[in-house]
Amino acid sequence: MSMEAYRKLALHLDALPNGFPPTESGVELRILAHIFSPEDAELAAQLRLTQETPAQVAERIGGDPRELRTRLKDMALRGLINVEVTEHGLVFGALPFVVGIYEYQVGSIDRELAQLMEGYFKEGYARELAIQPQIHRVIPVGESVEAGIEIRPYESAAEMLSQAKAWGVLDCICRKGKALIGEPCPHPIDVCMAFSEKPNYFDQIPYIRTLTLEEARAVLHRASEAGLVHSVSNSQQGVTYICNCCTCSCGILRGLAELGIANAVARSAFVARVAEDDCVGCDLCLDRCQFKALSLDGVVHIDAGRCVGCGVCALACPEGALQLVRRDEADVLAPPQDEAEWRRQRAKARGLDLEAVL
Numbered sequence: 161m162s163m164e165a166y167r168k169l170a171l172h173l174d175a176l177p178n179g180f181p182p183t184e185s186g187v188e189l190r191i192l193a194h195i196f197s198p199e200d201a202e203l204a205a206q207l208r209l210t211q212e213t214p215a216q217v218a219e220r221i222g223g224d225p226r227e228l229r230t231r232l233k234d235m236a237l238r239g240l241i242n243v244e245v246t247e248h249g250l251v252f253g254a255l256p257f258v259v260g261i262y263e264y265q266v267g268s269i270d271r272e273l274a275q276l277m278e279g280y281f282k283e284g285y286a287r288e289l290a291i292q293p294q295i296h297r298v299i300p301v302g303e304s305v306e307a308g309i310e311i312r313p314y315e316s317a318a319e320m321l322s323q324a325k326a327w328g329v330l331d332c333i334c335r336k337g338k339a340l341i342g343e344p345c346p347h348p349i350d351v352c353m354a355f356s357e358k359p360n361y362f363d364q365i366p367y368i369r370t371l372t373l374e375e376a377r378a379v380l381h382r383a384s385e386a387g388l389v390h391s392v393s394n395s396q397q398g399v400t401y402i403c404n405c406c407t408c409s410c411g412i413l414r415g416l417a418e419l420g421i422a423n424a425v426a427r428s429a430f431v432a433r434v435a436e437d438d439c440v441g442c443d444l445c446l447d448r449c450q451f452k453a454l455s456l457d458g459v460v461h462i463d464a465g466r467c468v469g470c471g472v473c474a475l476a477c478p479e480g481a482l483q484l485v486r487r488d489e490a491d492v493l494a495p496p497q498d499e500a501e502w503r504r505q506r507a508k509a510r511g512l513d514l515e516a517v518l
């Protein structure tokens with residue numbers, strides 16, 4: 161099978177701010193060949209981040225607008241490209257590989273794709289995790305923040321859910337993939353959350369189960385109780401999902417815990433603090449911390465440099481001795497304002513010409 165269409169698509173995906181770095185083995189091409197037909201790869205490689213109508217795509221690359229609309233709509237339904245409904249009808253655009261194309265394969269991932277992705281994580285994609293601004297940022301478990309401490313709207317999972325008008329839950333593709341290769345994770349799988357400002361947005365998506373607001377809050381609580389870390393896209397505005405992550409399966413948190421990439425995820429603006437007079441040295445929190453930020457010497461001690469500010473440890477403390485407080489402002493890097501600003505910063509860090517793909 162000719163791999164030329166997949167080489168073109170791989171180059172195109174790597175030209176996007178998120179990145180899709182090449183490997184010596186070419187495993188990234190085998191991943192694309194598993195997901196895309198050659199014809200779909202050729203078309204996807206010609207789409208821009210700025211969404212276009214089928215007529216605009218046809219004017220730019222050639223082809224019949226009606227035929228292109230059918231093809232593009234089919235590709236969007238399979239999670240290969242982006243699609244939005246506007247007053248001008250459906251518009252289509254390029255979709256990054258992560259977060260994007262890969263996550264949309266949650267309903268169809270098989271053992272072969274899971275094995276390919278595991279190889280790619282170790283050989284290629286981990287390099288993207290060291291680039292700032294990071295793809296994901298941690299937000300704290302709300303109950304873990306000390307009373308009276310300000311939590312800004314973009315730092316609050318509860319606030320994000322409250323502002324939405326549609327909610328859904330789907331399986332975590334990272335834990336699903338690890339299970340397929342014989343390395344199952346003990347954490348719950350059905351806790352990845354999506355939300356939208358558009359009512360009924362998830363009703364026609366087969367791999368997303370529609371929720372009410374109360375059900376969404378219950379999923380968030382279940383994830384917290386299971387010791388999972390809330391992480392979201394790294395911008396203040398436009399967040400549409402909450403990944404509930406773990407260092408045993410998550411492709412981003414594994415970069416920190418397994419590969420030693422200290423800035424693989426943007427930490428929250430909070431850090432754990434222990435009330436030493438209340439700590440009884442029970443060590444329950446040590447097992448909950450996935451980042452080895454806690455140690456015990458009579459009472460718990462916190463390594464602020466390793467703490468990502470997730471608050472999972474505080475939920476495990478029966479004495480209430482652990483809580484999150486705000487870091488010093490000098491130690492906090494505010495997230496980009498929106499996705500457009502994130503793209504600009506990320507493209508600059510990677511030395512990309514963003515205008516070439518807009």
